[in-house]
Amino acid sequence: MSNAYNRPDQLSPELxxxxxxxxxxxxxxxxxxxxxxLRTRKAGAVGLLLTENLSYAFRDPAAVGxxxxxxxxxxxxxxxxxLVPANxxxxxxxxxxxxxxxxxxxxxxxxxxxHLAAVLERPVPTVVCDQPDVDSVDRVGIDDRxxxxxxxxxxxxxxxxxxxxxxxxLARDRNDGFVSVQRQREAHFHVQRARLAxxxxxxxxVGVEWTNVxxxxxxxxxxxxxxxxxxxxxxxxxxxxxxxxxxxxxxxGALNEAHRRGLRVPQDLTVTGFDGITExxxxxxxxxxxxxxxxxxxxxxxxxxxxxxxxxxxxxxxxELVIGTTAAAPKPVDQWYGP
Amino acid sequence: MSNAYNRPDQLSPELxxxxxxxxxxxxxxxxxxxxxxLRTRKAGAVGLLLTENLSYAFRDPAAVGxxxxxxxxxxxxxxxxxLVPANxxxxxxxxxxxxxxxxxxxxxxxxxxxHLAAVLERPVPTVVCDQPDVDSVDRVGIDDRxxxxxxxxxxxxxxxxxxxxxxxxLARDRNDGFVSVQRQREAHFHVQRARLAxxxxxxxxVGVEWTNVxxxxxxxxxxxxxxxxxxxxxxxxxxxxxxxxxxxxxxxGALNEAHRRGLRVPQDLTVTGFDGITExxxxxxxxxxxxxxxxxxxxxxxxxxxxxxxxxxxxxxxxELVIGTTAAAPKPVDQWYGP
DNA sequence: ATGAAAGCGCTAACAG
DNA sequence: CTGTTAGCGCTTTCAT
Numbered sequence: 001m002s003n004a005y006n007r008p009d010q011l012s013p014e015l016x017x018x019x020x021x022x023x024x025x026x027x028x029x030x031x032x033x034x035x036x037x038l039r040t041r042k043a044g045a046v047g048l049l050l051t052e053n054l055s056y057a058f059r060d061p062a063a064v065g066x067x068x069x070x071x072x073x074x075x076x077x078x079x080x081x082x083l084v085p086a087n088x089x090x091x092x093x094x095x096x097x098x099x100x101x102x103x104x105x106x107x108x109x110x111x112x113x114x115h116l117a118a119v120l121e122r123p124v125p126t127v128v129c130d131q132p133d134v135d136s137v138d139r140v141g142i143d144d145r146x147x148x149x150x151x152x153x154x155x156x157x158x159x160x161x162x163x164x165x166x167x168x169x170l171a172r173d174r175n176d177g178f179v180s181v182q183r184q185r186e187a188h189f190h191v192q193r194a195r196l197a198x199x200x201x202x203x204x205x206v207g208v209e210w211t212n213v214x215x216x217x218x219x220x221x222x223x224x225x226x227x228x229x230x231x232x233x234x235x236x237x238x239x240x241x242x243x244x245x246x247x248x249x250x251x252x253g254a255l256n257e258a259h260r261r262g263l264r265v266p267q268d269l270t271v272t273g274f275d276g277i278t279e280x281x282x283x284x285x286x287x288x289x290x291x292x293x294x295x296x297x298x299x300x301x302x303x304x305x306x307x308x309x310x311x312x313x314x315x316x317x318x319x320e321l322v323i324g325t326t327a328a329a330p331k332p333v334d335q336w337y338g339p
Numbered sequence: 340m341s342n343a344y345n346r347p348d349q350l351s352p353e354l355x356x357x358x359x360x361x362x363x364x365x366x367x368x369x370x371x372x373x374x375x376x377l378r379t380r381k382a383g384a385v386g387l388l389l390t391e392n393l394s395y396a397f398r399d400p401a402a403v404g405x406x407x408x409x410x411x412x413x414x415x416x417x418x419x420x421x422l423v424p425a426n427x428x429x430x431x432x433x434x435x436x437x438x439x440x441x442x443x444x445x446x447x448x449x450x451x452x453x454h455l456a457a458v459l460e461r462p463v464p465t466v467v468c469d470q471p472d473v474d475s476v477d478r479v480g481i482d483d484r485x486x487x488x489x490x491x492x493x494x495x496x497x498x499x500x501x502x503x504x505x506x507x508x509l510a511r512d513r514n515d516g517f518v519s520v521q522r523q524r525e526a527h528f529h530v531q532r533a534r535l536a537x538x539x540x541x542x543x544x545v546g547v548e549w550t551n552v553x554x555x556x557x558x559x560x561x562x563x564x565x566x567x568x569x570x571x572x573x574x575x576x577x578x579x580x581x582x583x584x585x586x587x588x589x590x591x592g593a594l595n596e597a598h599r600r601g602l603r604v605p606q607d608l609t610v611t612g613f614d615g616i617t618e619x620x621x622x623x624x625x626x627x628x629x630x631x632x633x634x635x636x637x638x639x640x641x642x643x644x645x646x647x648x649x650x651x652x653x654x655x656x657x658x659e660l661v662i663g664t665t666a667a668a669p670k671p672v673d674q675w676y677g678p
Numbered sequence: 679a680t681g682a683a684a685g686c687g688c689t690a691a692c693a694g
Numbered sequence: 695c696t697g698t699t700a701g702c703g704c705t706t707t708c709a710t
Contacts, residue, residue: 002689003696005436015695029462033439034376035687038702043373044437045421054414058407068397074424075393080438081422082384085414098383099419100373100439123368341705354679374703377686 005031037100045080046070046303047101049119051088051109051131060221060249061277065292066107066129072293073300086115088172093118103303106132110172110188127303129295133190140298140315144191145198147288147319151244151272152202154286154321158329160242160270161208164233165199165215166226166254167192167246174219177232181211195246195274214240218250226253227260230271234261241270241330248273248280248287255283255326266328276322284325291317344370376439384419385409385642386440388458390427390448390470391560399560399588400616404631405446405468411632412639425454427511432457442642445471449511449527466642468634472529479637479654483530484537486627486658490583490611491541493625493660497668499581499609500547503572504538504554505565505593506531506585513558516571520550534585534613553579557589565592566599569610573600580609580669587612587619587626594622594665605667615661623664630656 004019023030037043048070050057057063074081079102085095096118103125109116111133119126120134127138155163170179170187184200187193200210216232218225230243230253243258245251251273255265263269273280276289298315343358362369376382387409389396396402413420418441424434435457442464448455450472458465459473466477494502509518509526523539526532539549555571557564569582569592584590590612594604602608612619615628637654 006689012695029460030436031689032377032687033437034373034382035702036437036689037373037439038371038377038704039687039689041702043439044434045439047419054410054420055407058403058410064397064403068394071393071397071422071424074422075426078424078434080386080424080434081393083410083413083420083422085410085417085419087414095383095417095419097369098372098375100376100382100384121368345705351679370705371703374686375705377688377702378704378706380686 002031034100043100043102044078045082045101046074046300047082047084047096047099047104047119049084049086049096049104049106049109049115051086051113051115053087054083054085056221057083061279062247062249062275062292063108065277066296066299069293069296069298070105070300071296073297073304077300077304079304084115088113088115096122103127105129105299105303107299108189108191111190112188113172125303127299129299131190136312138302138313140295140302140317141191142290142295142317142319144194145201147290147321148195148244148246148274149198149202150319150321151274151286151288152199154323155242155244155270155272155327156203156206158270158327160330161203161206162237162240162330163203163208163213163242163244164230164237164240165196165213165244165246166229166233166250167196167215167217168221168250169219170217175217176219176225176229177216178236179215179217183217184215192246199244221247221249223249223253223256226250227257228253230254230257231261234263242327243269243271245271245273248275248277248285251285251287251326252280252283255285265326268331270327270330272327276320281322281324285322286324286327287322288319289322290319341370373439382439382441383417384421384440385413385639386421386423386435386438386443386458388423388425388435388443388445388448388454390425390452390454392426393422393424395560396422400618401586401588401614401631402447404616405635405638408632408635408637409444409639410635412636412643416639416643418643423454427452427454435461442466444468444638444642446638447528447530450529451527452511464642466638468638470529475651477641477648477652479634479641479656480530481629481634481656481658483533484540486629486660487534487583487585487613488537488541489658489660490613490625490627491538493662494581494583494609494611494666495542495545497609497666499669500542500545501576501579501669502542502547502552502581502583503569503576503579504535504552504583504585505568505572505589506535506554506556507560507589508558509556514556515558515564515568516555517575518554518556522556523554531585538583560586560588562588562592562595565589566596567592569593569596570600573602581666582608582610584610584612587614587616587624590624590626590665591619591622594624604665607670609666609669611666615659620661620663624661625663625666626661628659628661630658 004016104119106128108131184196216229218229243254254271273285273287343355443458445467447470523535555568557568593610612624612626
């Protein structure tokens with residue numbers, strides 16, 4: 001009977017037909033997938049853990065791109081994709097425990113997130129992407145330091161020395177405002193930490209004292225947040241010649257705020273982003289393009305490719321500096337004040 | 340032991356702590372979610388079936404909106420969301436059988452899709468959204484006939500009589516080109532069928548012979564498809580004064596094609612869409628706004644709201660005609676030729 | 679508070 | 695080709 005459903009080749013087509021028909025007549029709804037999974041030890045699905053509310057994944061274009069890539073890989077392998085409802089507000093890890101999956105992909109999660117810990121305790125393979133800085137687990141990402149250093153070098157060449165930074169959340173607690181150097185260094189989001197460190201190094205190398213560089217953090221990753229963050233920077237230091245944002249979404253917000261204040265971009269203010277989302281390229285934002293779709297696909301393939309790897313594998317994807325129309329040399333007057 | 344994990348209240352905290360610690364020391368990874376699901380008869384997840392390749396769901400803004408709403412509802416209920424990899428090319432229904440879920444949401448699927456049939460055979464509740472025209476199952480959608488009739492009336496008032504239509508795929512077979520009235524009537528995608536029928540009725544009421552109205556179908560739902568479809572219409576009948584598209588994506592393509600041909604919109608050609616996606620509203624497309632996010636949320640809530648309903652429930656959401664800048668009265672010269 | 683046992687529905691292995 | 699059986703890991707019930 002089981003064979004009729006699972007091994008069409010093991011019995012005659014005629015018999016199979018008869019069995020199936022009888023089963024249907026008896027109201028048998030087909031094999032229970034859960035019982036089957038228990039027996040075969042295969043759930044046929046990949047779990048995805050995000051730090052944000054589930055719905056956020058569909059609002060952030062970069063996350064959507066990642067999901068598209070991941071779903072592509074799942075489709076190739078005939079696996080389902082289970083979005084795990086891990087609300088970051090609550091510490092409720094139960095959803096991770098309840099997920100019937102053969103493996104996890106963890107995307108954009110702080111390294112001290114209890115959900116991440118719960119995933120790592122599960123006896124299934126895991127691939128982390130971007131944020132978590134976890135040992136002994138497969139990982140896919142980009143070279144965040146080098147990627148944003150390219151932006152920094154570009155601005156340095158243009159002559160910018162008086163800069164401000166807008167970054168995404170650095171830890172699980174909400175901290176909308178200026179960020180101490182200590183908080184930067186202790187950031188639990190690996191990507192943000194790496195980008196800030198690289199900016200500090202690169203600008204430090206040309207004599208910019210990083211402790212004097214204002215960095216503003218935003219918990220919510222929205223265009224509106226980017227705008228208020230840029231406003232905060234400009235309020236404190238109206239002489240900034242450039243605002244570096246660690247994401248395009250924030251960068252688009254900074255652009256809006258500049259326009260709102262009557263600042264011309266790039267004549268009066270340079271703005272940069274990070275990610276290379278469509279909206280940003282359309283706005284001409286100078287940014288770093290990263291292959292978000294490829295990241296998702298690579299993560300999925302790594303997970304599904306069951307070559308039992310002795311040591312954790314790492315996939316590092318390429319990025320590209322995109323010169324848009326939002327960065328230019330600072331106005332001469334600014335350079336007279338400069339260091 | 341089971342109690343230690345599931346009923347913290349049934350035993351002393353001290354004991355619980357001890358049990359858990361011992362378990363961990365023994366390398367026990369926590370209760371197996373699949374075995375638990377088998378026993379409790381709850382998978383803790385909702386399955387989503389789409390007719391397209393999984394990854395398509397992340398490329399179409401309307402689908403993304405639907406997913407956002409659905410994930411919102413899942414999150415509320417603490418349920419996971421399992422994207423079922425149902426490749427429409429293959430007839431492989433196994434993925435539906437393997438899905439360990441407590442219910443299904445079916446979105447944008449033709450009424451003769453074998454995946455849909457497989458879902459309906461599973462002994463779990465199901466909610467269909469938009470496309471499938473299935474009896475005795477909960478449904479959420481909009482009044483497609485009335486929604487597009489509003490567009491038709493608007494164009495009629497403006498004076499358009501010589502129109503063409505671009506629609507999405509009408510059945511599972513690829514048919515990129517003009518559509519016979521019969522194929523329109525037999526369309527397996529309920530939404531497309533309803534919209535075409537409403538257009539026929541509304542224009543028919545003012546004396547436009549529907550058999551003379553060219554309708555072009557596209558299998559792929561992309562901007563590029565919309566462009567070539569519009570081109571096909573204009574090639575056959577350069578005197579068209581308006582092109583009605585059954586989606587914004589197609590409408591954006593039609594807009595592109597018009598520009599490419601040097602046709603001014605709306606002076607030389609009127610173009611309309613359907614959905615109300617952001618990109619369309621930004622382009623000023625005259626369209627019908629439908630609450631895609633609400634549709635997803637409503638579908639999820641309907642599914643999760645376990646009030647055992649005697650009869651199937653239906654949720655019909657409101658739509659709104661959005662007057663953009665892509666529709667205007669046809670040029671006088673056209674009217675001279677008109678019927 | 680703890681232990682023992684039944685059984686969820688299936689698949690894989692083996693005997694006929 | 696067909697029928698029988700053990701057991702996947704859990705939760706629940708009942709007995710101690």
